[in-house]
Amino acid sequence: MRFHWFLPTTGDGYAVRNSTIRLDVDGVTAPSRPADLGYLAQVARAAESTGFTAALTPTGAGCPDPWITCAALTQHTERLKFLVAFRPGFVLPTLLTQQARAFQEVSRGRLLVNIVTGGDPVEQRAYGDFLDHDQRYARTDEFLTVLRRTFTGKPVDFSGEHYRIEGWEAAEPLDPAPEIYFGGASPAAERVAAAHSDVHLMWGEPPAMIAQRIERVRALAARTGRSLRFGIRLHVIARDTAAEAWRDAERLLEGMSPERIEAMQRYYARMDSVGQARMAALHGGSTRSLEVSPNLWAGVGLVREGAGTALVGDYAEVAQRIEEYHALGVDEFVLSGWPHLEEAYRVGEYVLPRLGTPSPTPEPAS
Numbered sequence: 213m214r215f216h217w218f219l220p221t222t223g224d225g226y227a228v229r230n231s232t233i234r235l236d237v238d239g240v241t242a243p244s245r246p247a248d249l250g251y252l253a254q255v256a257r258a259a260e261s262t263g264f265t266a267a268l269t270p271t272g273a274g275c276p277d278p279w280i281t282c283a284a285l286t287q288h289t290e291r292l293k294f295l296v297a298f299r300p301g302f303v304l305p306t307l308l309t310q311q312a313r314a315f316q317e318v319s320r321g322r323l324l325v326n327i328v329t330g331g332d333p334v335e336q337r338a339y340g341d342f343l344d345h346d347q348r349y350a351r352t353d354e355f356l357t358v359l360r361r362t363f364t365g366k367p368v369d370f371s372g373e374h375y376r377i378e379g380w381e382a383a384e385p386l387d388p389a390p391e392i393y394f395g396g397a398s399p400a401a402e403r404v405a406a407a408h409s410d411v412h413l414m415w416g417e418p419p420a421m422i423a424q425r426i427e428r429v430r431a432l433a434a435r436t437g438r439s440l441r442f443g444i445r446l447h448v449i450a451r452d453t454a455a456e457a458w459r460d461a462e463r464l465l466e467g468m469s470p471e472r473i474e475a476m477q478r479y480y481a482r483m484d485s486v487g488q489a490r491m492a493a494l495h496g497g498s499t500r501s502l503e504v505s506p507n508l509w510a511g512v513g514l515v516r517e518g519a520g521t522a523l524v525g526d527y528a529e530v531a532q533r534i535e536e537y538h539a540l541g542v543d544e545f546v547l548s549g550w551p552h553l554e555e556a557y558r559v560g561e562y563v564l565p566r567l568g569t570p571s572p573t574p575e576p577a578s
Contacts, residue, residue, distance in 0.1 A: 213538055215564060216266040216295060217259035217556050218548030219285075221276050223247045224255075226550055227467045228516050230274065245551065252281065253288035255552050262560020263569045266293035268445075268546050270518075271328050273335050279311060286319035294319070295393060295546070297326040300355035301341050301348060306380050309362040313386055323390040326413070327352060329401065331485025345484040349400035350374065356392065356408035363389040393443065397425070398486035406432035409440055411544055415487055416446040416521035417494070418505035419536055426541045443544030444537055447512050447522035450530045450549070450558050461509055461524045464550070465499060468515045473497060476515050483517075491520040507533050522549070530559075531566035 223229060223243025245251055259267055267285075269278035282294040296315070298308070315323045329352045330336050336348070343351060351374040358375055361368045365385035370377040394409035396402065405412040406429050414425055426442050433440050449464075451457040477497040480488055494510040495502060502511045504521070507529050513520020523530045534545060549555030 213534075213567060213569075214265045214544045215263065215559075215567075215569065216268055216544065216546045217255070217264045218546065218552060219247075219252055219255060219267045219269050219281070220548075220552045221247045221252065221269055221278070221281055222274055224251065224551050224553070226463075228464050228512055228550065230516055245553075247276075249281075249284055249288075251553075253285060255556060256285050256289050256292055258553055258556040259560070260289050260292035262557060263564045264292065264556070264560060266295045266322075266324055268295040268326060269297055271297040271299060273338065279315070283315060283318055286315075286322060291322075293322040293324050295324040295326050297328050299328050299330050299339075300352050301330065301336075301343070302339060305355050305358040305375065306362055306368075306377060308359060309382070309386060312363075312390055316386065316388065316390070321388050325390045325392055327356065327392060327394040327409075329396060329404075331488055332483045334482055345398070346400045349396070349398070349404055352394075353404050353407065356394075356404065359392075360408065362386075395445075396487060397490055401486070402429050402432060405429055405440070406438065407436060411441045411443045413443045413445055413544075413546065414542075415491055415519045416444055416508065416523075417490065418508060419540060421490075422537065422542065423540045430541070441543045442541050443546060444542050445519040445546045446548075447519065448530060448547050448549045448555060448559050448563070449509070449522050449524045450527050450555070450563050452526060454524075454526045454529060457524045457526060461511060461522070465502075465511050465514075468499075468511075473499070473514045476517070479517070488517065491518075494521065519548075527558075527562040528566065531563050534563070534567060 223246055225244035256267055269282055271278050278296045282296050312323055329348050354372040354374045358370050358377060362380060363386045365382045368377050368380035391410040393411045393413050394405050395413035412429055414422060449457050449460050480492045491513045494504050495513055502509050504510045507523055507525040509522045509524045510520060512522050523533050547559055
């Protein structure tokens with residue numbers, strides 16, 4: 213298993229915040245911890261020191277540019293990799309290869325890439341992208357076809373519906389080439405994942421639903437002679453006791469006004485993301501019956517787009533649930549919690565050691 217953390221580039225604190233959007237109806241005041249470079253560096257170093265492999269950044273209209281942010285954070289860390297999210301429709305694959313090469317040089321090979329096709333047509337159009345859902349995934353398919361070829365350093369010519377490349381040449385292969393993480397729950401997304409991704413990322417659904425998705429994508433990949441790994445994106449509320457963890461979950465829920473919950477359901481309804489629809493279906497906009505599977509709480513998704521579930525419990529319970537996902541075929545876990553600094557230490561120091569990850573070695577006193 214590999215474990216990754218999340219960088220709260222839109223701000224942090226003790227309340228559930230949206231990660232990528234800014235809506236007038238958000239209902240949350242300014243974050244108690246602005247996401248300046250100093251704070252993000254603290255979070256990154258906490259993740260690095262407690263055994264996490266990489267840190268994921270969000271991408272969207274409400275986020276600072278992940279490439280610039282993560283490139284800056286490489287200068288404040290030593291080993292932590294950065295899972296940089298971007299939307300393939302907004303950059304050419306040839307240019308992306310140049311960006312990846314520069315990032316690998318400044319970070320000494322610590323880049324991973326997270327492909328986000330986009331699930332909000334209103335936001336896509338605001339950027340200037342007017343393709344529909346399946347067209348966006350067809351474009352992503354072409355993008356990744358070209359990207360893989362440009363990583364090799366060999367000349368590339370390509371003619372497709374969305375990209376046309378003539379005479380691309382690179383001096384040498386990209387070494388190391390970043391692993392490609394890719395998410396999406398629609399049939400179109402799963403076909404792209406099976407054809408191109410190293411790791412297929414899923415938002416945290418109950419184990420039975422995750423098992424079905426793994427089986428489906430694994431079969432699609434096998435038809436073309438490929439294999440891939442599977443990852444899951446989850447929030448975590450891990451405490452010394454289960455009672456304490458559930459109290460903190462209830463405290464987060466108390467910070468979600470009915471008006472904010474209602475407004476976010478309207479926002480979800482405008483999206484064409486199958487994954488977002490699956491997240492919203494877990495809670496249905498209601499604050500009742502939010503434990504949708506043992507220790508899996510759907511309350512986050514009431515007011516936060518994207519990953520909307522959290523593992524809630526004492527350290528042993530959270531570790532047990534992670535083991536259950538691992539038994540289904542999930543090898544990579546992208547975790548987060550509020551505030552991200554403190555929760556990184558809790559998970560890294562008390563949960564990961566239960567999963568075979570060595571506890572961190574204390575730094576020598578100065």
